[in-house]
Amino acid sequence: MTLNWWTLGFQTVNVLVLIWLLQRFFWRPVSAMITQRQATIRKSVDDAHAIEAKAAAALATTVTTRAGFEAERQTILADAHKAAEAARASLLDTARTQALALQAAATAAIEAGRQAADAAWSGRAGQLAIGMAGRLATRLEGAAVQALFLDSLVQAIRALPEAVRAGLAVDGVTLDAVSDAPLDDAARAVAVTAIHGAIGAQPEIGFKVDASLIGGLELHAPHLTVANSWRADLARIHDQLPGESQPAPRPKASNAPLPLATVPTAA
Amino acid sequence: MNSPLSSPPVWQIGPVTITGDVVATWVIMAVLVAASLLATRHLALVPTRTQAVLELIVGTVDQQIRDTMQLPPGRYRAFIGTLFGFIFVANWSSLIPGVRPPTAHLETDAALALLVFLAVIWFGVQAGGIRGYLATFATPNLVMVPLNVIESVTRTFSLLVRLFGNVMSGVFVVGIVLSLAGLLVPIPLMALDLLTGAVQAYIFAILAMVFIAGAMPPKGNKQ
Amino acid sequence: MNWLACVSIVSAAMAVSFGAIGPALAEGRAVAAAMEAIARQPESASTISRTLFVGLAMIETMAIYCLVIALLLLFANPLLK
Numbered sequence: 001m002t003l004n005w006w007t008l009g010f011q012t013v014n015v016l017v018l019i020w021l022l023q024r025f026f027w028r029p030v031s032a033m034i035t036q037r038q039a040t041i042r043k044s045v046d047d048a049h050a051i052e053a054k055a056a057a058a059l060a061t062t063v064t065t066r067a068g069f070e071a072e073r074q075t076i077l078a079d080a081h082k083a084a085e086a087a088r089a090s091l092l093d094t095a096r097t098q099a100l101a102l103q104a105a106a107t108a109a110i111e112a113g114r115q116a117a118d119a120a121w122s123g124r125a126g127q128l129a130i131g132m133a134g135r136l137a138t139r140l141e142g143a144a145v146q147a148l149f150l151d152s153l154v155q156a157i158r159a160l161p162e163a164v165r166a167g168l169a170v171d172g173v174t175l176d177a178v179s180d181a182p183l184d185d186a187a188r189a190v191a192v193t194a195i196h197g198a199i200g201a202q203p204e205i206g207f208k209v210d211a212s213l214i215g216g217l218e219l220h221a222p223h224l225t226v227a228n229s230w231r232a233d234l235a236r237i238h239d240q241l242p243g244e245s246q247p248a249p250r251p252k253a254s255n256a257p258l259p260l261a262t263v264p265t266a267a
Numbered sequence: 268m269n270s271p272l273s274s275p276p277v278w279q280i281g282p283v284t285i286t287g288d289v290v291a292t293w294v295i296m297a298v299l300v301a302a303s304l305l306a307t308r309h310l311a312l313v314p315t316r317t318q319a320v321l322e323l324i325v326g327t328v329d330q331q332i333r334d335t336m337q338l339p340p341g342r343y344r345a346f347i348g349t350l351f352g353f354i355f356v357a358n359w360s361s362l363i364p365g366v367r368p369p370t371a372h373l374e375t376d377a378a379l380a381l382l383v384f385l386a387v388i389w390f391g392v393q394a395g396g397i398r399g400y401l402a403t404f405a406t407p408n409l410v411m412v413p414l415n416v417i418e419s420v421t422r423t424f425s426l427l428v429r430l431f432g433n434v435m436s437g438v439f440v441v442g443i444v445l446s447l448a449g450l451l452v453p454i455p456l457m458a459l460d461l462l463t464g465a466v467q468a469y470i471f472a473i474l475a476m477v478f479i480a481g482a483m484p485p486k487g488n489k490q
Numbered sequence: 491m492n493w494l495a496c497v498s499i500v501s502a503a504m505a506v507s508f509g510a511i512g513p514a515l516a517e518g519r520a521v522a523a524a525m526e527a528i529a530r531q532p533e534s535a536s537t538i539s540r541t542l543f544v545g546l547a548m549i550e551t552m553a554i555y556c557l558v559i560a561l562l563l564l565f566a567n568p569l570l571k
Binding site: 334335425428429431432433435436439466467469470473474477 | 543547550557
Binding site for chain 1: 276282283284285286288289292293295296299300303304306307310311312314318321322324325326329341344345346348349350352353369372373374375377378379381382
């Protein structure tokens with residue numbers, strides 16, 4: 001058994017050198033390439049993961065924003081609902097108020113109209129009544145009535161104040177005795193006598209006829225009129241009628257003594 | 268018939284004898300290095316077909332180291348891979364007519380086994396320090412120290428003789444059959460020789476890994 | 491040819507023949523066990539076959555030892571020098 005030591009040494013060195021050479025030229029480059037590729041792949045995977053995470057974050061942000069939008073929308077809707085409700089309520093209130101006001105106005109108008117109508121009807125009824133009374137009074141003709149009117153004229157003249165009565169008696173003043181129908185001479189003389197007696201003087205007295213008096217005897221001085229006729233009475237009654245809800249004109253036929261008004265006429 | 272145990276010298280330069288094994292080894296080295304240079308010329312991130320094959324080889328070696336040693340393969344890749352590649356190519360160089368594989372002679376196998384023996388010490392000391400390496404002899408307990416020391420030598424011889432016996436016997440049997448019947452008869456034996464050569468290269472590398480892993484401190488082994 | 495050479499040749503043949511028996515049996519058992527294990531657990535076939543190869547190589551080493559001894563007896567017998 002022989003062992004060639006030189007060969008052993010050579011082979012040992014040879015294998016060592018081969019190991020070094022292959023390490024230098026084969027194993028290291030290839031494994032470095034493998035490592036590099038793995039690193040590249042890992043990096044790309046990491047990048048992909050990072051991008052994915054970024055996308056997920058963006059998605060989450062979007063979702064949050066969308067939720068915010070939704071909440072905002074809900075808030076806006078709720079506000080709108082509230083505003084609409086308030087507007088509706090106020091509109092309803094206004095409408096109700098207006099309706100109430102309109103109703104009140106309408107009621108008032110109706111009331112006013114009714115009152116006006118009542119007044120108008122009252123006036124018309126008064127006029128009708130006065131007209132009817134006047135028509136009725138025209139039938140009361142005659143000497144008795146004439147005498148009654150003369151009496152009441154005399155009383156009215158006597159009721160006048162002394163100064164006024166004196167004013168009637170001034171000279172040159174012509175008094176007019178106005179009647180509804182022409183008087184005959186006897187009636188004229190009675191009337192003159194009565195008036196002179198009432199005044200206490202003898203002024204000149206003219207006689208005039210005015211059919212519109214209906215009935216009565218009046219004394220017209222230049223500054224004074226002693227109204228004593230159906231017409232004057234009816235006018236006075238008529239003046240008192242408006243405003244009264246229940247005018248009740250008395251029939252003149254009873255011929256109740258009425259207060260005689262001395263109306264000063266404008267000079 | 269030439270003795271299979273001796274290799275004839277090719278050149279004699281003074282005291283230095285250069286045998287055919289050394290020449291064959293040089294040729295194998297040149298071929299391997301040239302092939303590596305050619306193959307790794309155009310490495311790129313996107314692999315070509317050649318590069319994919321290279322990476323498959325490297326990946327397989329790494330995976331074997333990982334499986335057998337339970338260690339990251341970076342430091343052992345070159346040693347283990349080169350051992351496997353060299354023995355594989357050397358065994359299969361018997362295909363070339365007129366070439367006797369270098370591994371069919373005792374000197375080359377002895378050199379390889381010696382390198383494994385030294386590598387075990389080298390990697391053991393590197394991993395755990397001298398104290399840690401020496402402590403691995405005391406596993407599982409102190410009584411085993413002499414046995415472990417003897418084993419570390421005998422397993423090296425075992426490695427040597429295994430590789431030598433397999434390759435040499437293959438070559439020897441093929442030679443004997445060839446001297447009996449020249450045509451076609453040795454082909455099955457040559458195929459068996461190729462299989463044996465590949466398996467022996469694999470086993471040599473595996474055993475080298477196992478021995479190196481055995482020299483690691485136990486803490487490193489558990490990782 | 492002296493008797494030493496005869497004894498060497500005979501013992502070399504005996505070394506190879508007897509040295510082949512034990513590893514042959516052992517390899518048969520190992521392969522059978524490995525087959526059974528792979529049949530039971532096909533997913534660990536790679537580990538089992540790797541271990542099987544290593545074990546077979548170990549077992550075969552015994553036969554190779556015998557072959558080496560025989561070759562030594564035949565070609566490098568120190569007693570025949």
